[in-house]
Each structure stands twice: as C-alpha cells, then as structure tokens.
Amino acid sequence: MSETAAGIEYTKVAEIKGPLMIIDGITRASFDELVEIETPNKERRLGRVLEVGFGKAVVQVFEGTTGLAITGTKAKFLGKTMQLPVSQELLGRVFDGLGRPNDGLPVPVADKFLDVSGEPMNPERREYPTSFIQTGVSVIDGMLTLVRGQKLPIFSGSGMPHNILAAQIARQAAVVGTKEDFAVVFAAIGVQYSDAQYFKRSLEESGALRRSVLFLNLADDPAIERIITPRVALTVAEYLAFELGMHVLAILTDMTNYAEALREISAAREEVPGRKGYPGYLYTDLANNYERAGRVKGKNGSVTQVPILSMPADDITHPIPDLTGYITEGQIVLGRDLFRKGIYPPVNVLMSLSRLMKDGVGEGKTREDHMEVGNQLYDAYSRAQEVRALAEIVGKAGLTGVDLKYLDAGDMFEDHFLRQGNDENRTLEETLGRAWEVLSTLPEGELTKIKDKNLRQHYKGSK
Amino acid sequence: MEAKGKIVWVSGPAVKADGMSSVKMYETVEVGSTKLIGEVIRLAGDIAFIQVYESTSGLRPGEPVRGTGQPLSVLLGPGVIGKIYDGIQRPLDEIAQKSGSFIGRGVATTPVDMKKKYKFSPAVKVGDEIVGGSVLGFVEETPLLTHSILAPPDHPRGKIIDAAKENTYEIGQVVATTENNGNRLELKMFHKWPVRKPRPYAERFDPSVPLITGQRIIDTYFPIAKGGTGAIPGGFGTGKTVTLHQIAKWADSKVVVYIGCGERGNEMTEVLVEFPHLIDPRSGRPLMERTVLVANTSNMPVAAREASIYTGVTIAEYYRDMGFDVVLVADSTSRWAEALREMSGRLEEMPAEEGYPSYLASRLAEFYERAGRVRALGSPERSGSVTIVGAVSPSGADFTEPVTTHTIRFIKTFWALDTRLAYSRHYPSINWMQSYSGYLEDVSKWWKQNVNAEWYGLRAESYNILQREDTLKEIVRLLGPEALPDEEKLVLEVARMIKIGILQQNSFDKVDTYCSPQKQLKQVRLMVQFYKNSQKALRDGVSLVDIRAMPIITSLLKAKFEVTDEEVSKLDTMEQEMNDQFSKLGQREEVKVLV
Numbered sequence A: 001m002s003e004t005a006a007g008i009e010y011t012k013v014a015e016i017k018g019p020l021m022i023i024d025g026i027t028r029a030s031f032d033e034l035v036e037i038e039t040p041n042k043e044r045r046l047g048r049v050l051e052v053g054f055g056k057a058v059v060q061v062f063e064g065t066t067g068l069a070i071t072g073t074k075a076k077f078l079g080k081t082m083q084l085p086v087s088q089e090l091l092g093r094v095f096d097g098l099g100r101p102n103d104g105l106p107v108p109v110a111d112k113f114l115d116v117s118g119e120p121m122n123p124e125r126r127e128y129p130t131s132f133i134q135t136g137v138s139v140i141d142g143m144l145t146l147v148r149g150q151k152l153p154i155f156s157g158s159g160m161p162h163n164i165l166a167a168q169i170a171r172q173a174a175v176v177g178t179k180e181d182f183a184v185v186f187a188a189i190g191v192q193y194s195d196a197q198y199f200k201r202s203l204e205e206s207g208a209l210r211r212s213v214l215f216l217n218l219a220d221d222p223a224i225e226r227i228i229t230p231r232v233a234l235t236v237a238e239y240l241a242f243e244l245g246m247h248v249l250a251i252l253t254d255m256t257n258y259a260e261a262l263r264e265i266s267a268a269r270e271e272v273p274g275r276k277g278y279p280g281y282l283y284t285d286l287a288n289n290y291e292r293a294g295r296v297k298g299k300n301g302s303v304t305q306v307p308i309l310s311m312p313a314d315d316i317t318h319p320i321p322d323l324t325g326y327i328t329e330g331q332i333v334l335g336r337d338l339f340r341k342g343i344y345p346p347v348n349v350l351m352s353l354s355r356l357m358k359d360g361v362g363e364g365k366t367r368e369d370h371m372e373v374g375n376q377l378y379d380a381y382s383r384a385q386e387v388r389a390l391a392e393i394v395g396k397a398g399l400t401g402v403d404l405k406y407l408d409a410g411d412m413f414e415d416h417f418l419r420q421g422n423d424e425n426r427t428l429e430e431t432l433g434r435a436w437e438v439l440s441t442l443p444e445g446e447l448t449k450i451k452d453k454n455l456r457q458h459y460k461g462s463k
Numbered sequence B: 001m002e003a004k005g006k007i008v009w010v011s012g013p014a015v016k017a018d019g020m021s022s023v024k025m026y027e028t029v030e031v032g033s034t035k036l037i038g039e040v041i042r043l044a045g046d047i048a049f050i051q052v053y054e055s056t057s058g059l060r061p062g063e064p065v066r067g068t069g070q071p072l073s074v075l076l077g078p079g080v081i082g083k084i085y086d087g088i089q090r091p092l093d094e095i096a097q098k099s100g101s102f103i104g105r106g107v108a109t110t111p112v113d114m115k116k117k118y119k120f121s122p123a124v125k126v127g128d129e130i131v132g133g134s135v136l137g138f139v140e141e142t143p144l145l146t147h148s149i150l151a152p153p154d155h156p157r158g159k160i161i162d163a164a165k166e167n168t169y170e171i172g173q174v175v176a177t178t179e180n181n182g183n184r185l186e187l188k189m190f191h192k193w194p195v196r197k198p199r200p201y202a203e204r205f206d207p208s209v210p211l212i213t214g215q216r217i218i219d220t221y222f223p224i225a226k227g228g229t230g231a232i233p234g235g236f237g238t239g240k241t242v243t244l245h246q247i248a249k250w251a252d253s254k255v256v257v258y259i260g261c262g263e264r265g266n267e268m269t270e271v272l273v274e275f276p277h278l279i280d281p282r283s284g285r286p287l288m289e290r291t292v293l294v295a296n297t298s299n300m301p302v303a304a305r306e307a308s309i310y311t312g313v314t315i316a317e318y319y320r321d322m323g324f325d326v327v328l329v330a331d332s333t334s335r336w337a338e339a340l341r342e343m344s345g346r347l348e349e350m351p352a353e354e355g356y357p358s359y360l361a362s363r364l365a366e367f368y369e370r371a372g373r374v375r376a377l378g379s380p381e382r383s384g385s386v387t388i389v390g391a392v393s394p395s396g397a398d399f400t401e402p403v404t405t406h407t408i409r410f411i412k413t414f415w416a417l418d419t420r421l422a423y424s425r426h427y428p429s430i431n432w433m434q435s436y437s438g439y440l441e442d443v444s445k446w447w448k449q450n451v452n453a454e455w456y457g458l459r460a461e462s463y464n465i466l467q468r469e470d471t472l473k474e475i476v477r478l479l480g481p482e483a484l485p486d487e488e489k490l491v492l493e494v495a496r497m498i499k500i501g502i503l504q505q506n507s508f509d510k511v512d513t514y515c516s517p518q519k520q521l522k523q524v525r526l527m528v529q530f531y532k533n534s535q536k537a538l539r540d541g542v543s544l545v546d547i548r549a550m551p552i553i554t555s556l557l558k559a560k561f562e563v564t565d566e567e568v569s570k571l572d573t574m575e576q577e578m579n580d581q582f583s584k585l586g587q588r589e590e591v592k593v594l595v
C-alpha cells in the first residue's frame, strides 16, 4: 500500500449508523485500511475500512460510535492495515482487546510489526500434528486426546465450569518426555471481569504468568473491538510459535461474543443474513481465526487452540457451535445433566470428539491399547445410556443380565473415570488403568473393539 | 484488444471496475498494481463485477484492472498427477518456495514443471488424420500412469504433416503439426481448457460397473457405479471427510482428484503425508502416483473456493478422456455453495432460500452432470469415467436446508450420515435406513460375474434383518426387549451383529480399513447363515440364552479386523466351526428332551 496519501484528514462524515461510519469526499483509501478517528472532544478511536468506492468509505469503528457526530469528527487514513508490534517482551504482559497495554507499563519495544489478520498457512508447509499432550484430565487424555497444534474447543453453557477446565488444562498441559513448557496466550472476549481475573490468578499461582500474554476485552468494553481481540491474540501466538519457536496454548473465551459482534456489523451493513441473523460468511470468518493453529515444517513451535464458546440455550445446532464444530478438530462438550449431578468435569463424552486422537496415540506414542480402550469406553458408555433410558420405562426387571452390567459400567465410568478434582493431575498410566477397571466390569465378549492380544494383557474381569 | 479499466469499488473479494466494456464474461483479469488474479462474473455497461482470487486487503479505487482475453483455464498435460494445487491451479509447493510457510499474494507460478523431460512415444505419423481429442502419443507420467497426449477437444479435423519422433522432450515441445485447408496448427504435449466448460465427449453410457471402495456399507449395501454420482451429507464429526479419504485411498480407479474446498488445512496435509506412503493394493505403488489435490482451505480466499470445484472436475475429465476411470471427491460442496452465496451477497443479488442465490440449484446440477461414463472424442476408441462424490455439510445437521435438498435431486447414491450413530461411535455413521443407491440393479451383474451370484440375495436377506430390527426397535423403546418373543429377540441380536461386524468399519485399523469384495460377501453370508441356523435352533427348542452364549459370535464380530483379506479362507473354516457349534447345541437339546 505504497501509494496511499497517508495522513490526510477527512471531515466529511456522511452517515453514522450502529458501529459504522460512512465518510465522503475521500480521494484515496484502500480496503482494510486502518483509520484513526478523532471525536469532537479530541478523543481518539480506531477503525477499519470495510468497503471503499470512489469518494466514499464505510468504516467500522472498534470502540463504537457513541459520542461521534457528523460535524467535528475527523478521520485519518493511516495507509496501512492494522498491525501489532510484537517481541519477546510481550510475555508476562496484559493488553486490552486491541493490543494496547492495559497493565500500566509502556508499549513493548517492537521486534516486528505484524498484520493482525495473518495469512493462510500453506497446507503444503503444515506439519501434521502428532504429539500427545497430557492434560492430566482422564476424560481428555483417555478419550479426547489433545495434540500439539490441534484446535479443540470447549462447548459450554452459562454457569458451567468451562473456565475451570480450561485453566486446569493450561496449568497441567505437558508433552510427555519433554521439558518444554507451554506459553499461554489468553484472549478474553466480552467475558466478565471475574472470569478474566480467575484465569489470571490461576496462571499466577502456577507460575505460568511469566510465559503468558493476556488480551482483555471485558463485558463492558466496546463490543466491536471483539472482532480484533482473537486476531491480535493469534498474531502473538503465531509469532511466539513460529518466530520464537515456543509451544503456545491459545485460549479464546468466549467466541459467542465474537460472533455476536460480527452479526452487529453485518446488520448495520444491511447484508442478507444466513441463519439466525448471522452473516453468510460466519463460517469463513470463524475459520480465519481457528485455522491459525498448527505446526509448520522446519519450525519448532506450535499453536494449540482451545477456544471456548457458550451454546445459546445449550443448543449445539445453533450456528456458532455448529460452524465451529465444522472447522475445529473436534469439540469438548459440557453437559448440563452431569453438571447438575455434581460431576466435574461434566464432559458429555458422546457428543465430544477429538479428530486428531488417532494420530497422537498408540504404540510408540502413548500405549498400544490407548485407541481401542478409548473406543470401547465410548461404546460402553453409549450402551449404558441406552439402557438407562430403557430402565426408566420398563424398570430394571425388564433388563437382561448384560444390560444390568452396562448400567453398573456407566455409573463406574462417571464416578471412577470421568470425575476428578480440578487440581488433580493424573498420569496417562493412571487414566488407562481406571479405564480398564471400568471395562473389566463387562463380560469379555462385549469388548468387541479391542484386539484379543490387548484383552489378554489388560482385562481383569470374568468371561 | 485487452480491456484496461480502473477499480471503482472494493468490498472483500468483490471488486467493481469501470472502463471495461471490451471485457468478456468469465474472462480473467489482473486487478490492481499487484496484479491479483480475478474473474469477471457480471457486466453492466462498462462496469465489470470481478471476483478476486486473492486477498484484496490494501486494494483501492483508481488502481488499474487489465483484461487477459482468456477465460479461467487449467493447463492439462503431464506433471499434473501428484501435485497439490490451490483453487486456480497454482502449485502450493511453488507458492511455498516463493512466499514461505504462509500464502502470500500475487505469486506467479506455472501449474507444471515446464522444464521436466518426459519420454514421448508417438501414436500418430505423418499422413494420419486426427480430430479433436485424438491421442498423439504417450508418456509415462508416473510409474502408475501412462499419460495419453491428446489433441485439444476443439481441434479441427486435420492431416498430420509433421510428427515428433520417439525421444525425451519438455512438455512445451511441438509433437505434431496438422494442416487443414492450408491452416497449420501446432500441437504440444499440453493444452489449456476453460474450467467452466465441460470437456466434450462422443457418447455417454449408463454406468454399470461398481466403484469398489473396500467399504462394506458402500460396496455391499449402497454401491456407487463408475461414472455415477453420490453425496454424503452429515453434521460435523459424522465422518464425511474420513469416508472421502477412504474412497480416495482405496477406490479401484486409475486417477483420484481430491478437492478440499473450504475445509481444514490439516486434512490436506494428512493426505499429503499419508498418500506417498500408502500402497495401492492393486498395483503396489504409492497412492500419490495417481492422485491430484486441489486445496482451497477455509481460510484461503473465498472466490478461489468457488473456482476450485471447476478446476478439479476439468482435470478429472481430462484423465477420463485418456480412457481412465477417475474418481473426484469434493469436501465440502456446502462450502462451495457458501462461496457462491458470499459473492452473490456482495453483488447485492436477490437471494432465494437462506440467502443462497437462485442459481444454486442449476450450478449444482451442472457440476454433478459432469460425472459420467463416456466414449472419448477422437481415435483410437476408448472410454473412461468420472465418478463424483460430494460431501454436504448441512447447517445444524438439518437435511432440509437448501444445499442438501438441491443436491439430492442430482445424485443417485445417497449416504446419509447420522449424528446419533456418530455419538454412539458407530462408524461410518451412514444410516442404513435413510441411505439409498440407484445403481443396485446395474451393478449386480458385475458381482455375479466377478464375485458370486449370491451377492444380490445375501444383501437383500441381511438388509431385511436390519429393516425388521428398525420396526421392532419402536416396541423395545416402549416395552423393553423382554416383551418380544424369542424369534424377534433373535432379529435384534443378529441385527446387532450385522451392525458391529459388518456396517461398522474402522478406517484407522490396518486390516479393517479395506475389505475386499470377496471378504465382504463371505462376512455377509456368515451372518445370514448364523441367522438361519439360529432360527432353526429356536424351533428345535434351543434357548436364546444358549445361542447368545455361543463362542462363535465374538469371532464373527471380530473377523473384520482379525482376518486379513489374504486369509479370507479362514472365514470358510469359521463357517464350519459355526455349523459345528450349532449342531452341538442341537444335540444337547435332544439329550434334554430324552431325559
């Protein structure tokens, strides 16, 4: 963007609607260009060009348009897209949702300026993720394995302990056999102060804050800023991973607020909506964030993403969880029933999935029986759920002997395998041991997903 | 004369330029001073509406736009196999060499290596008459594939007045010169073809040979024919991609075109990592030697996603024209439809359902219509096929949404993925009650001639058990299984065995990932045999409890991964063993009766 007449100020604001400002009489502005806006009382805001024609530009104002006026508002086109200064000094720091210091300390000295939108990673240069991350949480390690470079979201609902689980993962995550610690990039997107604070404290207590970077857009911060928050966070994550060679865990919470900001802009632009008023490009837009995870050939680092989103009305078919599930490499779904039963972590395993588990486990990586055990646990718990539903109707008397065994296995699964403390860090051996204890309550002939060889070695039940 | 205009408006991938009255619809244009590639998709006065295949960030009104005079085309010739392209046939490896790990803009590339030399063996000589589509010669493109060098389909009839000798050449080499009424035309080892124009053929046939995929639920229950069309719709995580990967890996076709259209980068990487190491069971060669990848992942520019489908299918047709069976899989056609929707929205067209443009249905029809089994143009006579399988990603897994409902109208095999099956880890989660195949009768002859005449009957008998179970399930849900008579409980039991032993197939198990037609048939026969034996045993007074306790059941259920294709005769032994166990059960009953 060499030819823009950066620095020219425009004063002809033609229209202000919602988060948008339409400026007239422009001679040179480019698509996606960063705009600095000065309000009548000399306050500065940032915006970005969404659409540009001869003489006219539509600008999205991150801090919102409250207080802007048709007369007296000035806009300066900065001749560049939105960029973030990055350097190692970012570690241990706290920023606002647009990447400006929020901790009273000065702006870090930049090593580089990076465009916050990033560029698509070339699939030919991706390194396929295969390193098992031990989270110490049985249900994840045993059945929903996370691997380095994966994007695995938590689908939650209001009041459920997604933050506790994400913080537990952030504290405990380790790649077995290496000493490398994860750096944590945390983006709060429209969440409450107490949630952000909980995270910060948790990182502090575990000593991880030194290797963390926090971006905070809280519930009372400008909504449109949320469009940028995950982008600045992921820009930093990519920088730490691919320029400094660190293994980064990026936690983005809550992506539902992000999608809502997007909807607000789309509505203001009077675009034809897709489902539930969300723009037709919601999928592509979410993908532009979620795809910023992975590993790159020839580089040491990795970006592992754990986005968190709350499902409106616990509905997994709502466009936000739905489109997210289509993009991410699985999902950890929290279940209201288990939560009510007081089980932590209340992971609804049947609705959950880790698409990359198959690549991160097995002989030479974890243990030969790992995948089969995981599959069999799914199978057993799914049967147990069916039998439970049946028992509700016909009573236990209407069940066959095998069905009764499944009932027991289901209970044991929830109490002995799924349930654990939020600071309990289990080894993989312990997790698989517990899994076999659950499976051993079933007759051997029921374990049809496990090879005879592994059965002989681990099965402790009776025929 | 090539059009020269100026940008007047930019919004995401959509650009308007004026001064473009001489540009043609679907002409490619260079947009802006960085020469981004775009395509004209609407004309109004001297304003051209352009979709730009690269990020338009930083583009501004006033920048130049230049017509190229050419429609969006692909280069067809040796060197295409084994490549990974973006949506407009730019090789991703070359882009990586020029712009690093992240995809930059305005990177100039060539689709194939123009410097690579191939050994060319001529098929025509001076004096021969050729027409469009005729074979001019052959080169070994990969050890798996002898590539026919074709005259472009629109080449006029002409006499060869000069022909290259057998030798090694770069693909830019003129290998034949024709003359017609004094017009001379030079033919190279490659030609270009516009992606939006189906390649013509001489004649179309009805598909009748099944595409063998090694997936039991597909081959045995819902087969697709070579040259046929199929769709696999399903919510997220139900197994669309895994199924398409399985087809790309194991289908008995000569060439595979895999289009990753608006999906994950890692899934393309997975193919790139896996395929060079996977060995084709028929030829013993790495699968990459027959595969072409077109990758426009979800975070790559959305307009190129729209084009990727056409780029892929044109490449597929080209190999079809050599007389090969080609399989094209597209994951996911819904993302392509969304790209259409996004462009249409930016151009403020009148939307139809859910914001999709009104031409969604006709575009889908045109795409699936490019599948088929055909006799190619020109000589010698040869026939080939393009089979198209498209994944569909319905929002909220709701099959009544527009992309699914329109797709269903244009395909003949329907594999309906079921979220509930996926939740219970029944993979592939293809619902056997909702799915169908329009090729069943057509392919039964092949099974009869090549595997066993029993196929059709065994398929029907086993399917019948599943259908009965489906009705009984309702009663069980209300009253519990104990409310059923033993004969019906038996149906439930055998249906369970068919589900676990046959319908479920683990793609990630070394053995189970591919199941030969012979093994499929024997497995089904075992199940049907088990059912018949059990029915008889029940009539003879054997209790269902005793039948359920038979040790053979576990062997039947695990045969899929414990018995390899090479040891398929073990299944005959298993049948013997089963019969023995049944006769022992029967004898015990007789003893009881005597006592």
Ligand SMILES: Nc1ncnc2c1ncn2[C@@H]1O[C@H](COP(=O)(O)OP(=O)(O)O)[C@@H](O)[C@H]1O
Pocket (backbone or CB within 6 Å): A326, A353, A354, A355, A356, A358, B234, B235, B236, B237, B238, B239, B240, B241, B242, B243, B427, B428, B429, B505, B506, B507, B508
């Ligand atoms: N045939 C199969 N065998 C084993 N696992 C499967 C199979 N099909 C699907 N899966 C499991 O389901 C997950 C999701 O499948 P995928 O094809 O990626 O879903 P979709 O493309 O429909 O979103 C896979 O990661 C894998 O764990």
Ligand SMILES: [Mg+2]
Pocket (backbone or CB within 6 Å): B240, B241, B242, B263, B331
């Ligand atoms: Mg998929």
